[in-house]
Amino acid sequence: MKQFFARLLVVCVILLTVSLASADDFADYNEPAGQQHDITLPTITAGWSVAIDSFPAATTTTIGNYEAKGRVIAANDHTIYMQNTYGSSTFIPVATTSVTMDPSFVKVSPDGSKIALGVGYGKDLLVFPTSVLNPSSPPVLNGHASVTEYSVNYNDAAWLDNQYLLVNGGSWPGPGTGSDLGALDTNDPSDTGVPVIENVPGSSGGVAVDNNGNVISGVGYAPSPINRTGEIKLWTNSDILAAIGGSALDYELSGNLIADNILSAATLGVDAENNLHVGGGDAFGGGGASELGYAAIVDASVLQNAADNTGSGYPVNEGDVNEYKTLEPDPCGDDSATTVAYGNWGKGLAVMWNPDEGSGCGSPGTDYWMAGVTPVLSVFYPGSAPDTDTDGIPDGADNAYLTMNAGQIDSDGDGYGNSADADYNNDGVVDFTDLSVFSVKWGLSLGSPGYDPQVDSNGDDTINFNDLSSFSVKWGTTEPWY
Amino acid sequence: MRKLLVVVVIAIAGVAAMYLLLHEKQEAKQSSPAVEESSARIVVAAGQSAHSPPAATDSQPETEPPDKELVYEYGNDRPKEQEQPAIASADKDEVFKAIVMAELPLLSADIHEKGEVWIRIKPEESAKTKQIMKEVAGSYTEITAHTEPVRVMLWVGGRPHAAMTFPEEIPKN
Numbered sequence: 001m002k003q004f005f006a007r008l009l010v011v012c013v014i015l016l017t018v019s020l021a022s023a024d025d026f027a028d029y030n031e032p033a034g035q036q037h038d039i040t041l042p043t044i045t046a047g048w049s050v051a052i053d054s055f056p057a058a059t060t061t062t063i064g065n066y067e068a069k070g071r072v073i074a075a076n077d078h079t080i081y082m083q084n085t086y087g088s089s090t091f092i093p094v095a096t097t098s099v100t101m102d103p104s105f106v107k108v109s110p111d112g113s114k115i116a117l118g119v120g121y122g123k124d125l126l127v128f129p130t131s132v133l134n135p136s137s138p139p140v141l142n143g144h145a146s147v148t149e150y151s152v153n154y155n156d157a158a159w160l161d162n163q164y165l166l167v168n169g170g171s172w173p174g175p176g177t178g179s180d181l182g183a184l185d186t187n188d189p190s191d192t193g194v195p196v197i198e199n200v201p202g203s204s205g206g207v208a209v210d211n212n213g214n215v216i217s218g219v220g221y222a223p224s225p226i227n228r229t230g231e232i233k234l235w236t237n238s239d240i241l242a243a244i245g246g247s248a249l250d251y252e253l254s255g256n257l258i259a260d261n262i263l264s265a266a267t268l269g270v271d272a273e274n275n276l277h278v279g280g281g282d283a284f285g286g287g288g289a290s291e292l293g294y295a296a297i298v299d300a301s302v303l304q305n306a307a308d309n310t311g312s313g314y315p316v317n318e319g320d321v322n323e324y325k326t327l328e329p330d331p332c333g334d335d336s337a338t339t340v341a342y343g344n345w346g347k348g349l350a351v352m353w354n355p356d357e358g359s360g361c362g363s364p365g366t367d368y369w370m371a372g373v374t375p376v377l378s379v380f381y382p383g384s385a386p387d388t389d390t391d392g393i394p395d396g397a398d399n400a401y402l403t404m405n406a407g408q409i410d411s412d413g414d415g416y417g418n419s420a421d422a423d424y425n426n427d428g429v430v431d432f433t434d435l436s437v438f439s440v441k442w443g444l445s446l447g448s449p450g451y452d453p454q455v456d457s458n459g460d461d462t463i464n465f466n467d468l469s470s471f472s473v474k475w476g477t478t479e480p481w482y
Numbered sequence: 483m484r485k486l487l488v489v490v491v492i493a494i495a496g497v498a499a500m501y502l503l504l505h506e507k508q509e510a511k512q513s514s515p516a517v518e519e520s521s522a523r524i525v526v527a528a529g530q531s532a533h534s535p536p537a538a539t540d541s542q543p544e545t546e547p548p549d550k551e552l553v554y555e556y557g558n559d560r561p562k563e564q565e566q567p568a569i570a571s572a573d574k575d576e577v578f579k580a581i582v583m584a585e586l587p588l589l590s591a592d593i594h595e596k597g598e599v600w601i602r603i604k605p606e607e608s609a610k611t612k613q614i615m616k617e618v619a620g621s622y623t624e625i626t627a628h629t630e631p632v633r634v635m636l637w638v639g640g641r642p643h644a645a646m647t648f649p650e651e652i653p654k655n
Binding site: 044046047048049077100101102104118120121122153154155156168169170179203204205220221264266368369370371372 | 589602604605606608609611612637638639640641642643644
């Protein structure tokens with residue numbers, strides 16, 4: 001009998017492994033197998049966009065009382081924000097800058113311990129430990145003892161590992177005639193960078209590092225003599241490491257082509273299955289109709305074939321639904337999905353878009369990104385996204401990911417679902433003040449004068465022993481609550 | 483009687499001389515209207531009189547509402563090339579760059595090719611993006627006497643963010 005159960009266990013493990021291995025996130029995005037969750041980002045008060053990223057699953061750092069992993073980080077104007085909980089549209093300031101940002105990027109290192117912040121044109125690139133961030137007393141980053149300021153050009157960046165930051169720097173580090181991709185050693189505060197890929201035609205696109213350490217970058221704007229805007233190539237990890245240690249690669253003579261024209265390739269990223277996500281717009285890339293209103297996904301197989309240098313299977317065939325698909329979060333379809341991001345904690349592909357429709361849908365030229373716009377981050381979750389409390393809401397979108405609450409009710413709108421939120425006066429701690437509120441509401445039902453849905457934690461329309469039980473579990477705890 | 487005749491003759495001569503003088507001024511004014519109008523608009527846009535002759539400055543009261551200063555009527559008041567002073571194109575480009583950099587909240591302004599201007603705007607002024615792009619196009623038209631539509635491209639970070647062609651707009655990035 002014991003042997004039977006042992007074999008049964010082995011079979012179960014194999015079946016589970018096969019099941020997980022066969023998950024197809026590419027097919028799930030924007031389909032019934034997946035889910036979409038929208039987050040409202042901080043309003044743009046300066047510059048033209050909000051820079052975003054999320055802390056990877058490997059992050060062990062905390063920010064104040066908050067676990068950093070899985071949270072969205074955002075930067076605009078003079079402030080760096082952190083999402084207060086998963087799926088939330090509430091953002092807490094955790095640092096500031098002394099200069100007005102026009103943020104090019106904010107990028108968290110693979111282990112979550114460092115952050116690179118492209119403050120804006122003509123301003124230094126800042127690299128600092130995540131531990132600097134403080135929600136209680138947000139520090140000024142410029143001039144901070146723990147912040148390294150690099151005087152380099154940049155328009156996008158990606159961490160090759162926890163040491164090297166790859167930077168698309170225009171004429172930096174040079175001396176090529178086109179745009180360059182350089183590497184910055186963030187363990188060396190005095191590093192001035194080395195060229196890795198030189199002579200990118202025109203203005204370079206975004207840069208990303210895939211799950212195998214391969215580097216993906218391309219052309220952001222090169223309309224003539226032939227339009228190469230949106231061209232994307234892949235270089236293997238070994239080639240990049242060799243370039244950092246020796247002589248730089250020439251764009252035209254190295255790498256393998258993944259796509260010849262997807263938007264402006266302005267932002268790039270890969271998900272857990274190594275599917276490539278492409279953002280940006282192409283309203284003036286030269287030739288053809290404006291490409292607005294979507295982000296694109298390229299199947300992981302195309303990247304693999306390019307990395308293996310198989311000679312076929314790349315670049316992507318945009319007519320093949322198994323290789324290429326688009327996401328269109330803007331209902332008007334007239335917006336450019338300028339930013340894509342991916343989180344490997346709760347999974348999910350994020351597309352940032354602009355809901356400001358100006359004079360209405362379909363009015364080209366009215367949907368401008370600038371101060372006053374409140375961007376929306378639409379996160380597309382595949383069916384394989386983790387759901388710890390099994391309430392049907394992916395962890396990354398769940399306002400109480402450790403407490404079942406399929407309804408996601410958040411009566412006070414603080415980002416924390418009622419099921420996990422016993423802080424009725426929103427002072428950050430569950431204490432006697434909250435107990436006093438609870439005691440006053442005890443026994444009330446929906447329709448009764450004074451009934452408070454916030455106190456009815458399980459949403460059964462009556463404040464009773466079940467809610468008291470939930471309250472007692474939270475007693476004495478401080479924000480955040482799950 | 484003789485004295486009266488001398489006075490009448492002098493008076494007639496004076497009237498004739500004034501008529502001739504006024505007529506000559508009027509002809510001179512009519513011969514270069516575009517130049518004066520163009521100069522006047524530069525002053526209005528720039529808010530300074532240093533770049534324009536005194537007469538043009540006088541024609542635009544300093545109390546004119548600020549919003550009105552930003553209005554350009556494309557196609558109606560565009561100066562003709564042959565009516566402009568013989569200034570080298572490169573010089574006019576430099577004058578244009580110097581003026582817009584001094585008067586508008588720009589981080590950079592470059593003429594990429596004839597009729598296309600690449601700019602960067604200070605992030606604090608991003609709410610005025612469209613207005614500033616329009617002003618750049620207006621200044622370019624006025625200063626360089628460019629007669630074709632002007633395309634202004636806004637660069638943010640390392641790539642184009644928005645492009646507008648005046649008088650016709652095209653979608654942003």
